[in-house]
């Protein structure tokens with residue numbers, strides 16, 4: 550039997566046993582190796598995600614890296630792979646324009662189809678990226694959130710020397726710092742709530758970690774806290790003519806009162822960004838494979854799949870009292886060994 554971390558959106562997630570999967574034509578069977586958890590997983594468990602974006606019962610796991618069990622064109626069993634989670638139809642107007650994140654038929658691994666927090670997962674062959682041998686799984690496990698950040702940043706006006714602020718101190722915020730560092734900013738600050746995150750922020754490349762967010766001081770502000778307060782302080786921190794990118798996702802139904810006259814008087818460009826396009830995923834993965842982006846410095850906690858309760862419990866803590874970056878599950882085959890993998894199945 551194969552194990553799968555499953556939720557019905559009722560506040561609980563449990564390790565269910567199910568028969569091993571077998572690939573249909575056009576599919577690849579993958580054995581996940583490492584799976585990252587994030588706040589969205591908690592919202593999926595708690596039933597807080599907009600119902601247009603989820604289907605229950607659901608196997609969790611949308612941030613992951615694995616080993617191909619079956620092959621396909623250009624792919625052999627045993628290859629290390631990263632897999633795009635958003636499944637484009639490739640036919641609708643959005644897909645044809647390249648905006649596959651906005652495909653008219655929303656479909657995503659770990660949301661509307663079973664995810665990778667399991668011994669096996671089925672994915673469309675066209676979304677599988679083969680990785681060079683020796684690529685660090687702790688780097689690649691972050692490619693999904695890195696793609697989300699990359700996609701948002703790639704659509705902003707950019708030039709070297711920008712005064713940049715990231716609001717928030719979770720993994721998306723820290724990845725935003727890492728990616729902004731590649732833009733050669735003049736100043737790169739992170740405004741976080743938790744003092745314990747300062748070390749991670751600096752490891753990610755922040756010049757400074759600030760508590761109070763100054764008014765109208767930055768050319769570019771990235772909101773990655775996903776809270777109404779975060780959005781308001783991000784809008785207030787941009788200088789006139791500046792840009793604000795909204796990356797954080799507040800709970801479904803959140804409503805904030807925005808000082809509209811300040812936005813107009815400030816001549817602000819406010820950009821919100823959803824998910825990632827297929828090309829953004831490829832580019833973010835390219836940066837990781839080339840060693841230009843090393844998100845593994847942000848992985849702070851590792852658990853086994855059996856320890857999912859501990860892992861999710863740590864993620865739920867508002868103030869864990871220590872630095873918390875990415876929390877990952879290592880998927881092993883149940884005997885406690887970290888390395889044994891299921892071999893190809895008939």
Ligand SMILES: [Zn+2]
Nearest residue numbers: 586587589612
């Ligand atoms: Zn996530």
Ligand SMILES: [Zn+2]
Nearest residue numbers: 638641644652
């Ligand atoms: Zn489409």
